Amino acid sequence: MALLKVKFNQKKRVKLAQGLWLMNWFSVFAGIIVFSMGLFLKIELRKRSEVMDNSESHFVPNSLILMGILSCAFNGFAGKICYDSLDPAKFAKWKPLLKPYLALCFFFNILLFFVALICFLMRGSLESTLAQGLKNSMKFYRDTDTPGRCFMKKTIDMLQIEFKCCGNNGFKDWFEIQWISNRYLDFSSKEVKDRIKSNVDGRYLVDGVPFSCCNPSSPRPCIQYQVTNNSAHYSYDYQTEELNLWRRGCREALLHYYSSMMSSMGAIVLLVWLFEDKNLPLDMEVFGEACLFDQCFSLSGFE
Numbered sequence: 457m458a459l460l461k462v463k464f465n466q467k468k469r470v471k472l473a474q475g476l477w478l479m480n481w482f483s484v485f486a487g488i489i490v491f492s493m494g495l496f497l498k499i500e501l502r503k504r505s506e507v508m509d510n511s512e513s514h515f516v517p518n519s520l521i522l523m524g525i526l527s528c529a530f531n532g533f534a535g536k537i538c539y540d541s542l543d544p545a546k547f548a549k550w551k552p553l554l555k556p557y558l559a560l561c562f563f564f565n566i567l568l569f570f571v572a573l574i575c576f577l578m579r580g581s582l583e584s585t586l587a588q589g590l591k592n593s594m595k596f597y598r599d600t601d602t603p604g605r606c607f608m609k610k611t612i613d614m615l616q617i618e619f620k621c622c623g624n625n626g627f628k629d630w631f632e633i634q635w636i637s638n639r640y641l642d643f644s645s646k647e648v649k650d651r652i653k654s655n656v657d658g659r660y661l662v663d664g665v666p667f668s669c670c671n672p673s674s675p676r677p678c679i680q681y682q683v684t685n686n687s688a689h690y691s692y693d694y695q696t697e698e699l700n701l702w703r704r705g706c707r708e709a710l711l712h713y714y715s716s717m718m719s720s721m722g723a724i725v726l727l728v729w730l731f732e733d734k735n736l737p738l739d740m741e742v743f744g745e746a747c748l749f750d751q752c753f754s755l756s757g758f759e
Contacts, residue, residue, distance in 0.1 A: 481532075484532050530564060586710050590624040622702040630669070
C-alpha cells in the first residue's frame with residue numbers, strides 16, 4: 457500500500473539527483489577532514505607516548521580515523537547511486553541494496569554523534585593517563601646509561617621547554633625523586649653520603665630541578681639548585697620569584713593542549729554529523745522511500 461506518491465518531471469528529477477550527488481561528495485570531503493584530524497591527533501599522541509601510562513588515549517584518534525573512512529565510503533557509494541539514478545537500467549541493480557544501505561547510514565550517524573561526544577568527554581581519562589605516565593617517566597630521567605631509557609632525559613627536557621612547564625604537577629615534584637644519575641655523583645663526598653643516608657630508600661634527593669625548568673624570561677641567572685633555600689641566594693624568595701622556574705606542571709600543560717585540540721575536533725565532527733543528518737532524509741527521498749515503503753515513486757518512471 458502506497459503511503460505517499462511523488463511525481464517529478466525529467467528536469468526536476470535531474471536537478472534533484474545532481475544536487476544530492478554534489479552533497480554526497482561534499483560529505484566525502486568532510487570525511488577526509490575527519491580522517492585527517494584523527495591521523496593528526498594520533499601522530500601528536502605518539503610523539504609523547506613515553507609520558508603516557510597506557511594506550512587508551514588512542515581511542516579518540518582511532519575512532520576519528522574509522523569514522524572518516526566510513527564517511528568517505530558511504531557517501532561515495534551514495535554519490536554513485538545518485539549518478540546512476542539518471543539511467544533506469546543502471547539504477548535497477550542498486551534497488552536491492554538501498555534498504556540495508558540506508559539502515560547502515562542511520563547507525564553510522566549515531567556512531568558519528570557518539571564519537572563527537574567522546575572528543576569532549578575524554579579529558580578525565582587523559583588526565584589520569586598523563587599524571588601516571590609523567591610520574592613514571594620522571595623516575596627514568598636519570599637512566600641515561602640504561603638501554604631503552606637513555607632517551608627519556610631528552611624527552612622530558614624537550615617537553616618542559618616546549619610546553620613551558622616543570623614536573624608533573626609543579627617544580628617541587630623533582631624534589632621527591634633522584635633525577636641525577638649515580639654516574640655523576642662523588643660518593644667520596646661527605647655531602648653526597650649524608651644525603652643518601654638521610655633518605656630511607658637510599659636516594660640522592662635535592663631541592664633542585666633540571667635546566668629545562670628554567671624560565672628564560674627571568675632577569676637573573678636561573679636558580680635550579682637549593683631552590684627553596686632563600687639564604688643561599690642574594691635577594692631571593694622562592695615563594696614570590698615567579699619568573700625563575702616554570703610554575704605550571706606538565707600534566708596541566710599537556711592536558712590543556714590535548715583537551716583544546718579534541719574539543720575543536722569534536723565541534724568539527726558535530727558539524728559533519730549535522731550535515732550528514734540533513735543529508736540522510738534527502739537520500740531517502742530520492743532513492744530510499746521505494747524500499748522503506750511499498751511504493752512511493754520510481755526513479756525509472758517519472759512523469
